[in-house]
Amino acid sequence: MAQANVKMPIFSQEETSYELKVPYLKKLFRFLLPYKKWLFLTIIFMFIATVADLVSPYLLKKAVDDFIPKKDFKGILAIGVLLVLTLFINKECSKNKIKLANRTGQMVLFDIRKALFDHVQSLSFSYFDRNSTGRIIVRIVNDVNTLNNLFTNGIVNVITDMSSLVLATVIMFSIHPKLAAVTFTVVPLFLAILFATRNAIKKNWRKVRRKIANLNAYIHENISGIRVIQAFVRQKVNKAIFKEVIDDVFVSWMKAIKINNLFGPFVEICSMIGTLIIYWYGVKLLKINGVTVGTLIAFVSYLDRFWRPVVTLSNFYNQLLVASSSSERIFEILSIEPEIKEDENPVDLSTFKDSIEFKNVWFSYKDDNYVLKDITFKVKKGQMIALVGATGSGKTTIVNLLARFYDPQKGSILIDGIDLRKISFRSLRRLIGIVQQEPFLFSGTILDNILYGRPEASLDEAIGVCKFLGVHEFISQLENGYYTQVNERGTRLSTGQKQLICLARLLLQNPEILILDEATSALDTQSELMVQSALNKVTKDRTSIVIAHRLSTIRDADLIIVLDKGQIVEMGTHDSLVSKKGVYYELCTSQVRFVKAG
Incomplete structure (x- = not known):
């Protein structure tokens, strides 16, 4: 007997816009205000760690240019002690920065989730008539979880990375403006690659999120209806459907990863080109106006510290996109007023009389x-x-x-x-x-x-x-x-x-x-x-x-x-x-x- 074709289910999904919504992000960041002291302390530790890290190449330059040629053992020893000290300061401050950032971030997520849960409990039955349980759970759990990276690492890391970029650039220009200017000629190439790949990356990860939402919905439906599934002996058919669903997730995920992973090598290529420029142009300057070997070594180190945060900063934009979209859905719930409200001066009935x-x-x-x-x-x-x-x-x-x-x-x-x-x-x-x-x-x-x-x-x-x-x-x-x-x-x-x-x-x-x-x-x-x-x-x-x-x-x-x-x-x-x-x-x-x- 012919068997009817069983199609993969398509669950109704909300239209999700991944455009940057600044007003919602402003509302979101207000949850940080009660923890501004902790955030300020985190930024202090971050800044000290960044400065300590950026001092190291300059100390190395001094050792190579001033102390090693003169065989100044005391000077080399002093530089060595200072390098160990800066490394220790960097590690300790970084450790405290991570600890404080995670604590602050988790407290913010706690407050957001609590505010959502408290508000949902106050809403009228009519809201629950219109909205499925799954959709509400997604708001309280998944949408808040998507903010985890932003609040625990994203905000502090972007400040760290921006500071590192700015300070590294300032130091490079202060050491040798002409060499720095030539080195950064590779930046326009990087920006062109960034804008060319950003939309493709965003589009593919948006597709992955839709596929995962479909997977979650199918799992939720099957667990909820397990008695009906077993009563109608649907396990084999559902297994085949589930395979199609997870295959769909796998294919879209691998495609997104493939495009996403192209960005890292592009950054490495730009960094490599910049390094080659330093050596090529720096060697010429060695002969012309006395650029030292220490300067070249310092420049290569600072260039590494320039490109290292670039990947994080480019990913931070995607974090903001996801966070603004999640925050829009979070504040959509928080803005809903209960239809059934208590009177401003309610009467307390202690007993029923008549x-x-x-x-x-x-x-x-x-x-x-x-x-x-x-x-x-x-x-x-x-x-x-x-x-x-x-x-x-x-x-x-x-x-x-x-x-x-x-x-x-x-x-x-x-x-x-x-x-x-x-x-x-x-x-x-x-x-x-x-x-x-x-x-x-x-x-x-x-x-x-x-x-x-x-x-x-x-x-x-x-x-x-x-x-x-x-x-x-x-x-x-x-x-x-x-x-x-x-x-x-x-x-x-x-x-x-x-x-x-x-x-x-x-x-x-x-x-x-x-x-x-x-x-x-x-x-x-x-x-x-x-x-x-x-x-x-x-x-x-x-x-x-x-x-x-x-x-x-x-x-x-x-x-x-x-x-x-x-x-x-x-x-x-x-x-x-x-x-x-x-x-x-x-x-x-x-x-x-x-x-x-x-």
Whole structure:
């Protein structure tokens, strides 16, 4: 049977511009301001190391021209001591320069990454709706990592190299201006090569970065979807696709390296030509106006110190290009304002006293496509309210608005007569506890997860909550009890066990208003019975808003709200709604027919 061709995937990538963006670099360098003392000290060490290095050829010139011809042993010995001293000073200052530069650079990266992480945590849910997790992680990790070379070595090295270039040039012209001028006739040739190769190098490395981004995306997708891959036995096909992806990276990388490596030999050639000019023209000057052998030796040494930093300086421009592009994406996130903001003078609600009220609430995730239309209802303290309706009817959106993960475009939501927009985030979310359909556990121990909302709580308090919910027994049977490590998302536990731990975490926080977002819909029958029993204990004497997929669990609700396409179509108790034989009645009878058919 013919097999369909499997093409290499192309992942959507952001258009990346590698033009120098000075305003973003200025913003980036502001992160250096708290460490300007350390940077200044680094530059001092750098300058001393550079001067010590540049003194050596001049000392050698003095030895060759003044002391060796006269067989002045003391003078030669003094020069030798001075050479050793300059070498020691150079090495010690260079060591301290590198240490301080790396410390300063890492502190700057720490501050940038922390600022990004703190800001991302403050952003509204709408931002995460529009942006993938992978894209956000790339900002905090990869984009900041690309600044590593710039801040740890790049800035200090470019100052070092510029100082070395300038000082070497000044010294050469001060020793013999005519010989220096002739020596630097090779510089225009170098500049021509630099401008000819720079664009090609930049273009090819840009292509490499795109290929690597494609590789990372494919790896991320495959690891995330490993269960589906194994279920469909796609390993062999995916292996072939992955080979194409890494081959693509390999080819583009080798091409970029090939072009990049041409630059080094060009610099060597220019340096060699310069050296030949020194010897050719210098020998002529020896006969004409007394250029000494020491001068020629010093010139060759200084020429080496001139060309040595050139490669670093030319690469620094590429570092700036990458840094400006990364900084643009970093500041793009930092400039985003949270859509859900706390009031300048928020009200702290210490307790829930009376009621929750939705008044003519309209909400849209995008444009004017409203998913909630004119929602009005009231929940009294101690009541259980159930939200029912087909998928997409707006049930989860209502509870998201109550927790103020979003704000309505029209209407208002009140707790005890106070608009949610006036209530502080901390007090609002201390009052409200949410049990989600998909339980989420963090890496760490089971105890860490139970204490997540109240880290100051004691072990005895955590155990007491677990015993109350009937969770203590299964936790105690694990290899390390409450100190058993769980992987990210709790993959070592069943969905029911994870949900029970999440309930313990919630009950330890002791919220007065409870939201249950289809908390048992993903469970098997036995796990559902365990979780439902725990839920009954949690909801007792609390105000509860329940999104139910099994209508039998909400028969005793004080008020059932039936939603259809974002509108309330029915409200009442179970018995009153069944007697109407409307939408709710149809939902009940269809579930009964489904259960009987099963």
